[in-house]
Amino acid sequence: MNPSRLTWRKSTRSGSTGNCVEVADNLPAVVAVRDSKDRQGPVLSFSSDQWAGFVRGVKGGRLTA
Numbered sequence: 001m002n003p004s005r006l007t008w009r010k011s012t013r014s015g016s017t018g019n020c021v022e023v024a025d026n027l028p029a030v031v032a033v034r035d036s037k038d039r040q041g042p043v044l045s046f047s048s049d050q051w052a053g054f055v056r057g058v059k060g061g062r063l064t065a
Contacts, residue, residue, distance in 0.1 A: 001045055006032055008039075025051070 006024035014020040014036070022039075024032040031051035033044045046054070057063040 001027065001030055001032065001043075003043065006043075008034070010036055 005027060007026040008022040008024050010020055010022050020036050022034050022036045024034075025048075029048050031046045031048060033046070035041055054063070
């Protein structure tokens with residue numbers, strides 16, 4: 001994964017405090033996630049299927065804090 005090719009975005013539900021993650025999903029079959037407060041820090045990567053399952057779980061209420 002070439003970090004220079006990633007296009008990052010934050011959720012529209014993110015607050016102004018910056019306590020959120022950024023997601024890059026513009027590469028085929030890969031979704032990258034990073035901490036918006038540490039943009040030079042580590043990047044986690046997931047397959048598109050893994051990320052879709054995570055999002056379904058969150059939206060379905062099966063994953064809570």
